[in-house]
Amino acid sequence: MDYIDYKILKLLQEDSRMTIIQLSKELHLSRPSINERLRRLQESGVIEGFTTRISPQAIGKSVQAIIQIGNLKCGCREFEEKIKSEQDILECHRVTGTDSYFMKTAVSSIHLLEDLVDKLIPYGQVTTSIILSSSISHRPLLPDIEEEELAKG
The missing domain is CATH 1.10.10.10 (Winged helix-like DNA-binding domain superfamily/Winged helix DNA-binding domain)
Structure with missing residues (x-):
């Protein structure tokens, strides 16, 4: 590289x-x-x-949230299979720490967010945080390269 x-x-x-x-x-x-x-x-x-990046607000999905779930009541693979069909979950990350998963969602209303949370409650302890704004979004992911290479550019 x-x-x-x-x-x-x-x-x-x-x-x-x-x-x-x-x-x-x-x-x-x-x-x-x-x-x-x-x-x-x-x-x-x-x-x-x-x-292509799509603006959630432009397509009517202005309620975005991070959903954390911990103390799973089923196996991780089983949980992952269950949520694959949830189209409102944009990202799902298995993490270390007290929670098992962090998920990002975008929905058109608080009511739909509540419905999604209700679907997740049977699988573990759910914590939801509404995203108010995103100061960093879609930052390019770039490799670390040597300073000499950067200086050439």
Whole structure:
């Protein structure tokens, strides 16, 4: 992983619709070189896919929350299977500490959040925190590279 790969990852996370031509111009490399680097980053699993970010508010899902669940009354795998069908759960992370899972949700009303919490209560102790605002959202995930490589850019 060098500075050019780093820049490709940064640019694509800022705009995943950036074309090979745009990347080529931005990085002063040939299109075949960019294509080869992208292919290598995908084959190595660094780039898992390309996606679109959707604004929850713009589609009417303005109530966002973090739901924590601890003291599970079933096995972890069983719990994970049960919640896979819950479309309102956007993320689910198994964690260490007093809680077993942190989940992020986006729903259109407090009533729907309450319904979701009610579905989770049979599985353990549920704690819900409404997200008031997000000061950091969708920060690019970039590899650590040597200072000399960054200085080259």
